[in-house]
Amino acid sequence: MSNLPETMTAVVAYGPKDYRVEEVPVPKPGKEEVIIKVEACGICGSDLKAYHGADMYWAGENPWMKAPVIPGHEFYGTVVELGxxxxxxxxxxxxDRVTTDQINPCGKCRFCTTGKYWMCQVHNMYGFQKEIAEGAMAEYMRFSSNSKIYKIPDGVTSDEASLIEPMACAIHAVQRATIEFEDTVVLAGAGTLGLCMVQLIKLKTPKKLIVLDPNEFRLEKAKQLGADLVINPVKEDAQKIVKELTDGYGCDVYIEATGSPIGVTQGLEMVRRLGRFVQFSVFGEETTTDWSVIGDKKELDLRGSHLGPYTYPIAIDLFQRNLLTADGIVTHTFSLKDFPEALAMAKHPSAIKVLLKPEQKG
Known part of the structure; x- marks a missing residue:
């Protein structure tokens, strides 16, 4: 017999710009499933794009968002019921305090059965598919039997725990960059993921770390977290500065974390011949570029980065050892009932990571 209430407060997505705070049934665990009481859920840039109707989430006969669905894929919580x-x-x-991967893998496809679960062919993601993988913008959440569940030790603060998912994704992106001691690294984008990457890239000790962003508040935070140089590309000629710092060659590594098409074209011009370009961010609109730059002109090593495979334990360990911080990255907290205000704040220039917390007054 469950000791949990019958209903809970949750944000439910019905369609673009149609997200409602409602009372819905509390999930019940099946065999090998887990119910957590959600302690915090972050609002991600992809949540904002989905809310505003980006085609990649809603378009076509088989849209990514299976509405009505509870969104939210950056979360942690406390185990309250076990199947x-x-x-x-x-x-x-x-x-136990726990979290799990953003993806709810099928466990049967060629990727899952060969250890590449983050590229699961079915690709159900928490916060996007009704019933299969409901998200964490709610008081309670269900983890499937296929979930990889990670315990969060006491040495990790609540703000740090709320950043485990984005930090795990950032770790994978930095791993994909294979940064060397002599590298000049340009990171475009100083949002939550970018500021996580700043800390991780600094741990790799490259020759120079340059961060680009049009938001001065975020640039200052990037500098505090370890960037050697910050550039506002709206106010300064970032291309010229990077070329001058690298004897005209360009940077060795460029990581795109802006979510804006200009971040791609800028990076392809800024990275040197035979350089490494890591594409991380998700775009809300189509991005076009001259692909001959990748092959004929520069022979670039172009690498994608998706989710945080096998990196959650690394994020937890680095937080526990105080090698990473959430200070200044988590900027605002709202209750579930204040979701509209939280969504508006997530787009404000003074905000970085906005959290939703059940029973939090704002």
């Missing part, structure tokens, strides 16, 4: 066999399978108990 049959869940404790044994996942190595957890009631009261």
């Amino acid at each position: 049959e066999g869940a404790a044994e399978k996942h190595g957890i108990k009631i009261g």
Whole structure:
């Protein structure tokens, strides 16, 4: 017999710009499934793009968003109920602080069965598909039996715990860049993910780390977290500065984390011949460029970065060892009932990471 209430407060997405705060049934665990009480859920840039109707989420006969659905994929919580066999399978108990990968893998496709679960062919993601993978903008959330569940030790603060998912994604992106000691690295974008990457790139000790962003508030935070040089490309000629700093060659590594098409064309021009270009961000609109730059002109090593495979334990460990921080990145917190205000704040220039917390007054 469950001790949980029958209903809970949740944000429910019905369509573009049609997100409602409602009372919905509390999920119940099936075999090897886990119910958590959500402690925090971050509002991601992809959440904003989905809310505003980006085609990649809503267009076509089989849209990515299976509405009505509870959104939210940056989360952590406390285990409150375990389905049959869940404790044994996942190595957890009631009261543990936990999180899981953003993806809810099928466990059967060629990617899942060869250890590449983050590229699951079915690709259900928490916060996007009704019933299959409901998200965390709610008081309670269900983890499937296929979820990879990670315990969060006491040494990790609540703000740090709320950043585990974006930090795990940032770790994968930085790993994809294979940064060397002599590299000049340009990171475009100093939002939540960018500021996570700043800290991680600094741990790689490159020759120079340059961060680009049009938001002065975020540039100042990037500098505090370890950037050697910050550039506002709206006010300064970023191309010229980077070329001058690299004897005219360009940067060795360029990481695109802006979510804006200009971040791509800028980077292809800024990176040197035989350089490494890491594409991380998600775009809300089509991006076009001269692809001959990649091959004929520069022979670039172009790498994508998707989710945070096998990196959640690394993020947790680095937070626990105080090698990473959430200070100044988590800027605002709202209750679920204040979702409209939270969404508006997430677009404000003074905000970086905005959190939703059940029973939080704002």
